[in-house]
Amino acid sequence: MTEQPPQDPAVPASPPAQPPVQPAYAPAPPQQPAYAPAAAPAAQPGYGYPQGGTPVGPASTAPGxxxxxxSSSRGKTIGLIVAGVVAIGALGGIGAAIFGGDDEDAFTETTTGGTVEPGEEVTPEPDGGILSPSPIGSATPEPSDGSEPSPSAEPSPLPTEEATPTLDPEPGSDVVTIGNGVQVPVLPGWQVYGQGDSDVLLGDNQNSFVYAITGTVDPSADAASVIAASIDSILPKQTYTQLRKTDIAPLQAFGSVVSVAAMQYQATWTDQQAAVPLQGLLICAVRQDGTALIITAEHAPPDEFKDSSESWAPVVNATLGLFGAA
Amino acid sequence: MPCPTCSTQSPEVALYCYRCGTSLRGSASTRAGSYAVQSSEGVNQFALISTIMPHTNRQTADNYRWAMILSAVLIVAATGLGLLPIAVAAAAFLIPVAYLVYIYDVNMWEDAPLPVVAALFLGTGVLAVLVTLFFFRWVFDEQFNSFAAGGRVGIESLSIPALLIFAVVLPIVAEVAKNVGGVFLASRPQFDDMIDGLTFGIAAGTAYAAFETIVLYSSVFTSGDFRTTDGLASWAVVVVNLMVVKALIYGTATGIAVAAFSGKGEGYDGFTGSYFLAFGLAVAANIGYWLGVRLLAYVPFGQALGLLWGFVILAVLVVRIRVMMQASLLEAAVEDAVRTDGLRSKRATVDDSYCPECENLLLDNSNFCMVCGTSVRSSSHQARRAMNEPTAPAAPTAGGVA
Known part of the structure; x- marks a missing residue:
């Protein structure tokens, strides 16, 4: 590392221990340094003349x-840090093994519990997933007369065969019009968070959000295939991670709607600041004029999704009702 | 050879004034090219280890560098395998674990390891959990969730109140919480050096980041999917951010504030104007970081751009620390060198000892190594203790305190 000093560093040639009485700017003792500088070494490694200037031969090295x-050697430092990180990672894994694993049950329960059997034509495939096929708006083809806004008496994401999409929003509520003239009601307690040319986002200040987007497709297109083709846009993978979704199930058409399908999903919305677990319902309706509407209702956290339907189901119902009535 | 700054007579072979650190062989820019904490590096160099771990020397800095690189590789591999609970937990605590080992390694905690660990890691961790739950779960959860829901609509959906809460108010509150433990320790007589303040501030900031991360990403521990197969690219960006950028931005920003609390001279300065300026800088850095992250989330490749933005903020903070430490160490040394009251700085060497950086002899009453120009204040506490004992030269033992 450094070459041997020309003299024992423990016995300084001229120890500067006691500086003389110093003037105002206290110059240090004018003695030679404690070590005797070696003759400039020709090939001195790193230490000793760091600036490439006049080489200063290190006179001595610290013993040891x-x-x-x-306190730590190289191996100990690296070992402690790596072992510590691995141990904490293992704790994270153990924590996940203990606290995780029940989401799937909750997901299933939420989407199946209390299901009213749907009509034959909308019965999902026997092994077609856990989604009940007519979550919201499994309406009779004829919308109600509109005199009474009639979301399900007990709003729920669960299908009610008699459920009727609300044609008109509640009195006093606004209506937002997006592309293709599609109207989305803003019910009391809800507000518009953002609106584009063909989409709109509503929120209820209670962690429920309804997002609606419209476009034009082939009128013969099946709503399920529209969902399949749009899923990456509606639930982008860069933010909707850990996505788990039910199979896409067809629902009973109503009014001018010729095809309806729906699915539910759970995901972790992820960004640099936090991760938010959420659950959502996605419905696609295709009208006979080729206008398609995809509407999602999301709530965080997932275990409150079922209860939150009391808030968002009327919005979804009313939107589908207006869409089918056009 | 007289020093042009403090007139101290240095040996002819000296490259630096051993009292005030002035370069004796070049211009003032020569000193600017040699960081007082680690002289082989420039002041304006983005050198992470010597900045956040100022008591290391070149050799030991390599130990931390390799340890963190190895750990980071393991964490990224876990992310690639979709083992998010493992990856997120390990990423959150990589820097705090490394820092805890560092504090032990350089004996930062002197003879009081329990209070130091409790104040910096546990106390700050509890505050972090409370502040995070308050903002993200108890009071403003709806506002934050609007960020999630609004991503598809675009920046038109950006809620200004939510932005102010999570990118302005939260960083202010969090910075106060991060400062508590560091300031408490920096006001203790045995920890009143500016480098101690910097170290404690960084430790507290990284601990805050770790506990905040665990709360904010707790869903990965409760998810039904132990192993994730989709969205891994996003998670890789997030994990790198948690592991490096967020932890170090929090740490370095708080380090600047607590270092200003310590002040450059003897004793600690306390809540002076300098402290509040530094505190403001720390808050501004955090606000700038989170504002950038939130706004960039609405553009394509927003997460990756947010990560890059974080690196920019981190680079600014790192250079700021180095400039601050350089100025403070040199100014304090000059003030010490020209003092006329005959008192000796408790931070200067007593008798001859060895420079922990280059192993050349340090003269009695040195503030700097006259060969490599490294400040003796950046030595480990074991080395400092040896330098301050009048039994020269110090002979460090193989296993610990000399």
Missing amino acids: GSGGFF
């Missing part, structure tokens, strides 16, 4: 090397 000024 500079590593003696630290």
Whole structure:
């Protein structure tokens, strides 16, 4: 590391221990340094003349090397840090094994519990997933007369064969019009968070959000295939991670709607600041004029999704009712 | 050879004034090219280890560098395998674990390891959990969830109140919480050096980041999917952010504030104007970081751009720390060198000892190594203790305190 000093560093040639009485700017003792500088070494490694200037031969080295000024050796330092990180990672894994794993049950329960059997034509495939096929708006083809806004008496994401999409929003509520003239009602307690040319986002200040987007497709297109084709846009993978979704199930058409399908999903919305677990319902309706509407209702956290339907189901119902009535 | 700054007579072979650190062989820019904490590096160099771990020397800095690289590789591999609970937990605590080992390694906690660990890691961790739950779960959860829901609509859906809450108010409150433990320790007589303040501030900031991360990403521990197969690219960006950028931005920003609390001279300065300026800088850095992250989330590749933005903020903070430490160490040394009251700085060497950086002899009453120019204040506490004992030269033992 450094070459041997020309003299024992423990016995300084001229120890500057006691500086003389100093003037105002206290010059240090004018003695030679404690070590006797060696003749400029020709091939001195790193230490000793760091600026490439006049080489200063290190006269001595600290016994034991500079590593003696630290509590850990190289191996110990690296080992402690890596072992610590691995141990904490293992704790994270153990925590996940203990606290995780029940989401799937909750997901299933939420989407199946209390299901009223749907009509034959909308019965899902026997093994077609856990989604009940007519979550909201499994309406009779004829919308109600509109005199009484009639979301399900007990709003729920669960299908009610008699459920009727609300044609008109509640009195006093606004209606937002997006592309293709599609109207989305803003019910009391809800507000518009953002609106584009063909989409709109509503929120209820209670962690429920309804997002609606419209476009034009082939009128013969099946709503399920529209969902399949749009899923990556509606639930982008870069933010909707850990996505788990039910199979896409067809629902009973109503009014001018010729095809309806729906699915439910759970995901973790992820960004640099936080991750938010959420559950959502996605419905696609295709009208006979080729206008398609995809509407999602999301709530965080997932275990409150079922209860939150009391808030968002009327919005979804009313939107589908208006869409089918056009 | 007289020093042009403090007139101290240095040996002819000296490259630096051993009292005030002035370069004796070049211009003032020569000193600017040699960081007082680690002289082989420039002041304006983005050198992470010597900045956040100022008591290391070149050799031991390599130990931390390799340990963190190895750990980071393992964490990224876990992310790639979709083992998010493992990856997120390990990423959150990589820097705090490394820092805890560092504090032990350089004996930062002197003879009081329990209070130091409790104040910096546990106390700050509890505050982090409370503040995070308050903002993200108890009071403003709806506002934050609007970020999630609004991503598809675009920046038109950006809620200004939510932005102010999570990118302005939260960083202010969090910075107060991060400062508590560091300031408490920096006001203790044995920890009143500016480098101690910097170290404690960084430790508290990284601990805050770790506990905040665990709360904010707790869903990965409760998810039904132990192993994730989709969205891994996003998670890789997030994990790198949690592991490096967020932790170090929090740490370095708080380090600047607590270092200003310590002040450059003897004793600690306390809540002076300098402290509040530094605190403001720390808050501004956090606000700038989170504002950038939130706004970039609405553009394509927003997460990756947010990560890059974080690196920019981190680079600014790192250079700021180095400039601050350089100025403070040199100014304090000059003030010490020209003092006329005959008192000796408790931070200067007593008798001859060895420079932990280059292993050359340090003269009695040195503030700097006259060969490599490294400040003796950046030595480990074991080395400092040896330097301050009048039994020269110090002979460090193989296993610990000399």
